């Protein structure tokens with residue numbers, strides 16, 4: 666059966682541009698973002714890997730480790746990095762996983778045969794420190810991903826884990842947040858004294874960690 670939210674992210678050992686990694690060891694106590702791209706030396710992918718490099722300080726500040734993956738061999742990844750750095754004006758400073766036999770892609774369901782049976786699709790997995798999968802999304806090959814959205818989801822997930830808060834539609838960092846239904850009214854009054862009870866099920870408060 667394919668992976669679902671809450672499942673443990675499969676562990677694997679693979680060659681990367683930063684040396685051989687054992688994925689769970691690489692993540693350690695951090696959050697993780699594992700994202701696949703269809704192929705090296707392709708235009709949309711070049712912009713995506715450059716975009717992640719530019720955002721990597723923001724991922725790191727949230728205790729997130731990122732890793733890219735495709736079914737290309739390690740030599741291809743190494744050659745392509747200089748093109749990414751040159752054309753996107755950045756420095757790729759995170760591992761690109763080489764998966765020439767498609768073993769990791771198979772574990773994560775990143776090959777969609779009705780789309781293309783040889784290339785990985787544009788998948789994103791957000792993985793919590795306990796290695797559980799918190800988000801899975803798949804984009805079409807022709808659409809470059811919005812990695813600010815991935816950061817936004819991480820901010821939301823960390824508010825949930827650390828403060829029992831949820832985030833409303835179109836929420837952005839700094840906007841008001843929602844007290845999770847699992848928090849009783851008594852606890853809400855104690856933890857979020859300034860919250861507004863719009864409805865019994867809709868309790869709104871300011872973002873705490875600003």
Ligand code: BEZ
Pocket residue numbers: 703704707708709710711806807
């Ligand atoms: C690209 O990265 O530009 C791309 C890769 C595979 C299919 C279509 C576009």
